[in-house]
Amino acid sequence: INLQPQFTLTRSVTDTPDYTHVVQQVLNDYDLVAVMERMDDSLVLLQFLLGLQTHEIVYLKARSSGAFSNGPKNRSCVYIMPSFVSKGMDKFFTTAPEWRARVYGDELLYKAAYHSIDKTIDETIGRERFQQQKLKFERALLYAKEQCKGEHKVIPMCTDAGEERRKPNSTCYIWMEGCDHMCINNLTWPKDLL
Numbered sequence: 797i798n799l800q801p802q803f804t805l806t807r808s809v810t811d812t813p814d815y816t817h818v819v820q821q822v823l824n825d826y827d828l829v830a831v832m833e834r835m836d837d838s839l840v841l842l843q844f845l846l847g848l849q850t851h852e853i854v855y856l857k858a859r860s861s862g863a864f865s866n867g868p869k870n871r872s873c874v875y876i877m878p879s880f881v882s883k884g885m886d887k888f889f890t891t892a893p894e895w896r897a898r899v900y901g902d903e904l905l906y907k908a909a910y911h912s913i914d915k916t917i918d919e920t921i922g923r924e925r926f927q928q929q930k931l932k933f934e935r936a937l938l939y940a941k942e943q944c945k946g947e948h949k950v951i952p953m954c955t956d957a958g959e960e961r962r963k964p965n966s967t968c969y970i971w972m973e974g975c976d977h978m979c980i981n982n983l984t985w986p987k988d989l990l
Contacts, residue, residue, distance in 0.1 A: 815901040819908045828916070829909035836937075837913055840930045844921050850933055851985045854940045856950060856976035864954035873954035936989045944979035951975065 822829065827845055830838035839853045864873040881889070888895060917926045944950050951967045952975045954960060968975040 813901065815904050818901065819905045822905060823908055823912055829905075829912060831906065831909050831913060834910065834913055836930065836933065837917070840926065840933050841913060841916055841921070843929070843933070844926075849990050850929075850936045851980075851983070851990060853933065854936050854980055856941060856944055856980070864956070864958040866953050866960060873958045873960050875958060932989065936985075939986070939989055940976075940980055940983060943983055944976060949979045 828838065828841055830842070839855075842848070843850065843853050862878055863876055865876055866873045917923055949967075951961065953968050967978050969977065
């Protein structure tokens with residue numbers, strides 16, 4: 797989170813960047829770099845850094861594999877295939893020199909951000925304090941999921957059968973984004989989850 801990053805990319809497209817320097821600049825410029833695989837940890841850290849209440853970071857999953865999603869208004873609902881990595885893909889991703897070179901910078905940033913989350917938890921927040929807040933957040937997620945289930949509370953733009961539903965019959969902001977906002981915003985939160 798930084799509204800005035802200092803990082804500027806001053807190299808030609810053909811140069812090989814100094815990824816270590818680039819990653820360090822990113823970490824210097826931002827107080828938090830979220831990691832998708834640790835989204836809940838990232839959100840709880842964001843809560844601490846911005847002084848938010850627990851209910852302000854609660855979400856419901858809108859899309860997942862095995863469900864339908866849509867996109868721009870001219871696209872119909874599409875099935876989200878469960879992800880998988882074949883043996884051949886795994887071998888390519890772990891050993892192919894051209895792939896390893898291509899993703900080197902991304903992996904360096906990922907590992908640095910992952911480590912930075914743990915470092916911020918341990919050195920700034922405190923592991924025990926963070927864990928207590930994360931448990932509270934997880935209880936709030938379960939509460940929201942329970943309170944918002946059922947017809948007419950969260951209405952995505954695609955039905956479970958993959959049929960398209962358009963506004964005003966949807967509670968989404970746009971596409972399949974923010975379908976839960978009305979339900980979550982109107983919840984009455986127990987004091988122990990605030």
